[in-house]
Amino acid sequence: MTPEIRALFPISERLIYFNHAAISPPPITSIRAVEAQLKDVHENGSINFRDWLAVKEQGRALLANLLGARPEQVAFMRNTSDALSTVANGLNWRSGDNIVTFRGEFPSNIYPWLRVRDAFGVEVRMCEERGDRIDFAELSSLIDHNTRVVAISHVQFASGFRIDLERLGYVARQHDALFVVDVIQALGVVPTDVEAELIDVAAGAGHKWLMVPEGVGYLYLSDRARERIHPTLVGWVSVPNPDDYRNFEQGWNHGALAWETGTAPTALIHGFKASVELLTRFGVRNIANYLEELTDDLCERLKGKRYELVSSRAPGEKSQIVSIRHVDRLSPMALYHQLKAKNIITAPRNNVLRISPHFYNTPKEVEDFINALP
Numbered sequence: 001m002t003p004e005i006r007a008l009f010p011i012s013e014r015l016i017y018f019n020h021a022a023i024s025p026p027p028i029t030s031i032r033a034v035e036a037q038l039k040d041v042h043e044n045g046s047i048n049f050r051d052w053l054a055v056k057e058q059g060r061a062l063l064a065n066l067l068g069a070r071p072e073q074v075a076f077m078r079n080t081s082d083a084l085s086t087v088a089n090g091l092n093w094r095s096g097d098n099i100v101t102f103r104g105e106f107p108s109n110i111y112p113w114l115r116v117r118d119a120f121g122v123e124v125r126m127c128e129e130r131g132d133r134i135d136f137a138e139l140s141s142l143i144d145h146n147t148r149v150v151a152i153s154h155v156q157f158a159s160g161f162r163i164d165l166e167r168l169g170y171v172a173r174q175h176d177a178l179f180v181v182d183v184i185q186a187l188g189v190v191p192t193d194v195e196a197e198l199i200d201v202a203a204g205a206g207h208k209w210l211m212v213p214e215g216v217g218y219l220y221l222s223d224r225a226r227e228r229i230h231p232t233l234v235g236w237v238s239v240p241n242p243d244d245y246r247n248f249e250q251g252w253n254h255g256a257l258a259w260e261t262g263t264a265p266t267a268l269i270h271g272f273k274a275s276v277e278l279l280t281r282f283g284v285r286n287i288a289n290y291l292e293e294l295t296d297d298l299c300e301r302l303k304g305k306r307y308e309l310v311s312s313r314a315p316g317e318k319s320q321i322v323s324i325r326h327v328d329r330l331s332p333m334a335l336y337h338q339l340k341a342k343n344i345i346t347a348p349r350n351n352v353l354r355i356s357p358h359f360y361n362t363p364k365e366v367e368d369f370i371n372a373l374p
């Protein structure tokens with residue numbers, strides 16, 4: 001972490017900001033990219049729109065690189081919920097099918113499955129939470145030959161628990177189920193490889209760990225997933241030649257590109273490209289290592305304090321999200337407000353206080369946070 005990087009985040013002069021699992025402040029380079037595109041359209045209207053499309057494709061290539069995917073396997077969406085919903089709605093459900101997920105999932109990875117349950121009579125099997133962890137054996141025991149989808153987050157939004165994707169992906173593949181992963185709490189700060197981890201669908205959005213202005217989501221579809229999921233949200237951009245306004249029989253775009261429907265949030269995508277470029281330049285592996293050190297330090301310093309560490313810190317299960325509980329029952333909301341009064345931003349989630357630093361945060365901020373804990 002260099003002073004140059006920190007200077008890209010002026011928020012760090014005023015606040016100890018530990019809430020990147022909710023919304024990240026975009027770096028100044030990203031804000032400038034958004035402003036520049038808006039200024040361009042303000043001054044020139046549509047004249048430079050080919051350049052904007054090029055930026056979108058550069059953003060797509062950067063995103064694909066983070067995932068270990070090919071660019072045409074990745075579509076820009078509005079958000080994670082849209083991405084997961086369109087997957088759920090695009091499968092041909094048969095009676096007897098089931099979906100396996102986890103009860104602690106963020107609702108965007110629950111409601112789309114409940115909707116198809118109600119519409120098609122399929123079964124949704126939810127693995128229960130055990131001591132703020134997912135029990136791998138229990139989760140995988142729910143998967144059988146009628147399982148069409150295994151839907152899970154790479155990193156849990158409340159506990160920070162990280163699941164072994166490769167291991168779970170293997171079980172899903174053995175049962176010929178699609179492995180659907182909400183990667184929003186991991187992509188950009190946890191190395192991800194859709195091929196090695198046998199991921200069929202990855203969904204997320206940019207405003208958390210990718211540090212992108214809100215409003216840009218994405219969907220990755222493996223070739224195997226693309227064969228099974230029909231595009232259910234389509235428009236003039238979903239075809240190979242969108243400029244041909246008369247040929248309605250072109251068929252859909254290959255890969256995930258069919259899921260892009262119409263005009264994109266062009267200014268935001270300029271910000272997306274700039275933010276992801278920064279993370280890529282720094283290196284996801286380096287960021288992951290840095291955040292592991294920072295959060296290890298945080299957990300070490302918590303020892304002897306009147307706080308219970310909720311997040312598993314076991315190798316392979318820990319992540320850049322650390323959640324804690326006050327042992328004397330100060331509520332997460334009370335903790336949040338007391339810390340906020342000291343210019344420290346965290347998040348109350350369910351019955352925990354969530355702490356989520358990013359790569360521009362420093363060990364000194366961790367120390368100050370620990371000293372400020374009520």
Ligand SMILES: Cc1ncc(COP(=O)(O)O)c(C=O)c1O
Binds near residue numbers: 022109156157
């Ligand atoms: C695991 C997880 N998935 C999804 C979301 C957000 O979904 P969306 O992009 O639809 O707003 C969040 C947080 O807001 C989250 O923590």
